[in-house]
Amino acid sequence: MPLNACELEIDLFCRGMRLPDDVSLAGARSVSRTRAGLGSGLEIAVPSRSMLKREIWVNVPVVERFARSSPYRLAGGPQEGYAIVDDRDTTRYPVRLPAAPAWYSRQTSRDVPMHRIGVLQGTYLAIYVNPVCAFWNADPRLNCKFCTTGQNVGAAEAATKTISDVVETCWAAKQESDVTFVHLNGGFQGTHGLEFIKPYVKAIKESVGLLVGVQLAPERDFTKYDELVALGVDHFSFCLELLDPDWFARVCPGKARVHGQSLYFDAMAHCARLLPHGAVAGEIIAGIEPMARTLEAIDRIVALGAFPTVCVFRPTVGADMESWPTPSYEEIRTVMRHMYDACRRHWLPIGVAPNIEVSLVVNPDDAALLAKRTAGFYVYEAYRRLARIAARPIFGRRMRAG
Ligand code: SF4
Known part of the structure; x- marks a missing residue:
């Protein structure tokens, strides 16, 4: 069963995400190792489809070693839009990559x-x-x-x-x-x-x-x-x-x-x-x-x-x-x-x-x-x-x- 937006946020924090070489991040916020280092991930926004909250923002770990074996990978691109795919069951979660200002x-x-x-x-x-x-x-x-x-x-x-x-x-x-x-x-x-x-x-x-x-x-x-x-x-x-x-x-x-x-x-x-x-x-x-x-x-x-x-x-x-x-x-x-x-x-x-x-x-x-x-x-x-x-x-x- 697909995770809700907060559950996905938690799983991404725990497992990270893979960034395939052929997925373009053009225009997205770059990974920035600032402050205590927690901001080392890729910024994404997950639509929640809930009245409680429109979107959930996640700084997804992508450069740490554990992220390399994550079941999650980023798919899509700046034109067609992005999704996170769970390769365990091919569930696709549409996400948004906020633009770098x-x-x-x-x-x-x-x-x-x-x-x-x-x-x-x-x-x-x-x-x-x-x-x-x-x-x-x-x-x-x-x-x-x-x-x-x-x-x-x-x-x-x-x-x-x-x-x-x-x-x-x-x-x-x-x-x-x-x-x-x-x-x-x-x-x-x-x-x-x-x-x-x-x-x-x-x-x-x-x-x-x-x-x-x-x-x-x-x-x-x-x-x-x-x-x-x-x-x-x-x-x-x-x-x-x-x-x-x-x-x-x-x-x-x-x-x-x-x-x-x-x-x-x-x-x-x-x-x-x-x-x-x-x-x-x-x-x-x-x-x-x-x-x-x-x-x-x-x-x-x-x-x-x-x-x-x-x-x-x-x-x-x-x-x-x-x-x-x-x-x-x-x-x-x-x-x-x-x-x-x-x-x-x-x-x-x-x-x-x-x-x-x-x-x-x-x-x-x-x-x-x-x-x-x-x-x-x-x-x-x-x-x-x-x-x-x-x-x-x-x-x-x-x-x-x-
Ligand atoms: S987390 Fe600890 S070591 Fe790092 S800046 Fe804060 S007090 Fe200093």
């Missing part, structure tokens, strides 16, 4: 190609703002084992991004790609990361008028979060990654040594009190630690009023965990269904912000396609629809420059 090949006033400043990951603009994460420069290295930031910054993306680079790229993305949200992330910078990002937030809010998300290592001086909210930050996310303390220390040695897990939860709780319900996220990776811990992490995040962002573990090329196996479809399906149910139980208004589709993860509202159709499901979906309508003027105001 024209601004990717333009330059900022400092002559830096804009695609080296920011990239589209789904429908939002992603920019790694900080210098390379300090965990990569420690001796011995303390980087997270799944991460490739230390190899990407300065290679696939510009090492230094000035405020004007960022503002000009945000402008182009807003005007030409209808972007509503820019996500500024960065690695560990001691106690300077939040201070460093402030002028970027201020400039984007004043000159461009986008929703701004910040994802940086947590810092102990929580007044920095208050200051960023005063500057207009709309969203914070905190990359806890793993809940099991042993797995956390093994996979994220820098985070375990310098931060400790409780700082992630404390910072999340503080920011959840500052911002509207559901504006803060806790990011975790499914497929490394035992699944029960992942489900527990989801429950702890939603109990704080934050929503879970659940990445499917991807053994990216060049990462210390490059040769690790990918998780199973069944396990990840269980996790994603739990994620949606947890959001429903806590009345989190997921999927409310305008035009924010994240291709790197299974968005909480993607997982509505996995949920049991109970009375609770329909009541929650009606609530989400009303929340979307009620929030429109609020987001409209927050996206005004000045």
